[in-house]
Amino acid sequence: MDIEVRFFATLREGRGKKVYLDYEEGIDSYNIIRLFKIKEEDVAILLINGRNGELNTKLSKGDIVSIFPPVGGG
Amino acid sequence: MYGYVGKILRINLKERVANVEALDLEVAKKFIGGRGLGTKMLMEEVDPKIDALSPENKLIVVSGPLTGTPTPTGGRYMVVTKSPLTGTVASSNSGGYWGAELKFAGYDGIIIEEKADSPVYVNIEDDKVEIKDASNLWGKVVSETTDLLEKEYGGKVKVLTIGPAGEKLSRIAAIMNDKDRAAGRSGVGAVMGSKNLKAITVRGSNRKAKVKEPDKLKQVFSRSIKKIRDNGVTGQGLPTYGTAVLVNVINESGVHPTNNFQDGFFGNADDISGETLAEKYLVKKEACYRCPIVCGRYCKVDDIEGGGPEYETIWAYGSDCGVNDLGEIIKANYWCNELGLDTISAGATLAAAMELYQKGYIKDEEVDGPPLEFGNAHAVMEWTKKMGLREGLGDKFAEGSYRLAEMYGAPELSMSVKKQELPAYDPRGIQGQGLQYATSNRGGCHVRGYLISPEILGLPEKLDRFSLEGKPTWVKIFQDLTAVIDSLGLCLFTSFALGVEDYADLYNAVCGTDHTAQSILQAGDRIWNIEKLFNLESGLDSSDDTLPKRLLEEPIPEGPSKGWITKLDEMLPKYYEERGWDEKGVPTEEKLVELGLLMKTKA
Structure with missing residues (x-):
């Protein structure tokens, strides 16, 4: 399994905590969002290996993608 | 008089x-x-040089x-004192x-002076103010x-009190109200305890x-509520x-600081997450006065239940x-609330104690309770009780992590700024937050300027958390805006949704002031500077505007922020400049x- 996708907060509903995907050449974050039927506006924070990612960021083998809806606190 | 009631x-x-006494409205505004x-x-x-636990405070x-x-x-109050x-x-x-x-009873504030010769509490019912014997309450939990x-004055009375930790002058004691809300930080509960003051009940x-301007307020209110929702x-x-x-x-x-900031990533984080809390322990949600956000939790585990x-x-x-045992954490939180301890400083002091034990400073023969090993869930709950009651080794813990580590000759193991424990964000991977921690006027604190918002959460815009560019400016603006929100009596969480203009409009509609975004931020700047002046007069200087050595010199060892330290030296001079301060x-x-x-002054 080449790409790990982690879901958090309300995005876990119906998707679970994490999913592993096979890597495909050219895959980007947007493909992941679409695959799991997540609305673009529901993605507040997208991390790739813990660093800020964009929806058009191309993914590499072994990447961990963490997707959060709006969260905050303190 | 609008907004203010005019009486102290x-x-x-x-x-x-x-x-x-009459409130000086000009000064108030x-x-x-x-x-x-x-x-x-x-x-x-108050002379800033006094001993904070003396009657002069x-x-x-x-x-x-x-x-x-x-x-x-709009329901918050502030406790101000020397820490x-x-x-x-x-x-x-x-x-x-x-x-x-307190406002409904007709007061903008209370100034409490000197020390009672035996335990007392204050009961306020509008114009009636009584100072009453509290010997039957002394020693009791919150x-x-x-x-x-409540039994004495009826269920509608609102109660602010200290627990045993404040009575015993723990430097990390909180003042509690409504049972589980806390004016938590900087040891304000110990100041109350030092005055032999157990509680203040109020009914208005x-x-x-x-x-x-009620009509204008309706408009601004509707707009603000919509933004918040x-x-x-x-x-x-x-x-x-x-x-x-x-x-x-x-x-x-x-x-996410782990094992007293030795790491920045906790492998078992999901076990203690908000998602797990909601799934396993949440009983209900709780709101403060007139709050549309309702972030408060009320949880139950075994026979223990309460706020947080x-x-x-x-x-x-x-x-x-x-x-990683959330049930035990809920129990420790419960005991902090009952004993009146600041949960951040209490937990972080135990983390420092665990590292002191790990490194051999605290010896086995001293440990008169559960082993002080990282990961020992039962230990954190039991040691919280001993800390709050100053029992055995817990007596040393009640002094907070800095004084504890100093007793063992290793103050560098206290993860604190100005002796106050840092909260839950490792500044090595969040540069602006690091600068904010170092310059916070009340020491280690995240709510003097929550740079996590732009640097991690992307609000109001996403900043590169590793970059130093522009961070001194961001820190100053966040610190000044926070000072405004704290002074208005609103909750800081509104700032995820509201902007500075909204705060100016709310203030103007209620009080008839004519603030702009710029002028209200200048009031925040003024507040920040008077706090700074107090600190300078108390004897602090720029050498106190720093971080624990670990965060400046030891890179985060693993995880997504691996290799980073806080580059404070590169940001601090620019911050001073941004504030209009000299190089010191x-x-x-x-x-x-x-x-x-x-x-x-004339030349």
Whole structure:
């Protein structure tokens, strides 16, 4: 399994905590969002290996993608 | 008079007398209220050099002009005093319902002076103010004290009290209200304890605040509420999961301090996350006065139930102690609330104790309780009780992590700024937050300027958390804006949704002021500077504007922020410049004149 996708907060509903995907050449974050039927506006924070990612960021083998809806606190 | 009620209650505990004084409205408006007005009063009434636990210190409890008014979250009060933990100005605020009730009783604030010769409490019912014997309450935990006082005065009375930790002068003791809300930080509970003051009960009959422009307020209120409800954080994230929703996002970013900041990533974070809390322990959600956000949690585990835990508590008792048992964390939180301890400082002090034990400073023969090993979930709950009651080795823990580590000759193992424990974000991977921690006027603190918002959460815009570019400017703006919100009597969480113009409009509508975004931010700057002046006069200097050595020199060893340290040296001079201070971090005469804190002297 080449790409790990982690879901958090309300995005876990119906998707679970994490999913592993096979890597495909050219895959980007947007493909992941679409695959799991997540609305673009529901993605507040997208991390790739813990660093800020964009929806058009191309993914590499072994990447961990963490997707959060709006969260905050303190 | 609008917003403000115009009266300050002065209570001398030695003489056991209470007098009402008129609020100087001009001064109040210059410093807004709450934190700002309280600091102005402290500056005028207390020599910053005094011992914070001596009778010369004063405990100032002050509301904001929007406290008790129909504004979103308008229910907060602020405790301002000299801190026995940091030696700086302390201003700790709390929500719940007590703050609004003080306003309904007809007071903007209370100044408590001197020390009673035996335990007392103060009962306020509008114009009636009584100083009463508290010998039957002394030694009792917060819930029992509250229940007894509610029985005495009826269920509608609002109770503010200290627990045994405050009575025993723990430097990390909190002041509690409505049982589980806390003015937590900087040891304000110990100042109350040092005065032999157990509690303040209040009940007010004038529940309708006077508003200068009711129609304008309706408009601004509707607009603000809509923004709060539509915002993803205040309308969705916080109501659904509470503050604990942060556990995973902070951990996934590799800035979730673990084992007393030895690591920045906790492998078991999901076990203690907001998601797990909601799934396993949540009983109900709780709101403070007039709050549309409702971030408060109420949880149950085994035979223990109560308010909380918040994100910071879960981190302090969880990851920072290497603990992944959320049930035990809930129990530790419960005991902090009952004994009246600041959950951040208490958990972080235990984390420091665990590292002192790990490194051989604390010896086995001293440990008169569960083993102090990282990851020992039962230990954190048991040691919290011993710390709050000053039993055995817990007596040393009650002094906070800095004094504890200093006793063992290893102060560098205290993860604190100005002797106050840092909260739940590793600044090595969040550069602006690091600068904010180092320059915070009350020491280690995240709510003097929550740079996590732009640097991690992307609000109001996403900043590169590793970049230093522009961070001094961001820190100053966040610090000044926070000072405004704290002084108005509103909750900081509104700032995820509201902007500076909204705060100016709310203040103007209620009080008839004519603030712009720029002028209200300048009031925040003024408040920040008067706090700084208090600290400088108390003996602190720029060498105190720093971080623990570990965070400046030891890179985060693993995880998404691996390899980073806080580059404070590169940011601090620019920050001083941004503030209009000299290179030693002292406000220039020009700056103080600009802020109206100094009359211009003739050459």
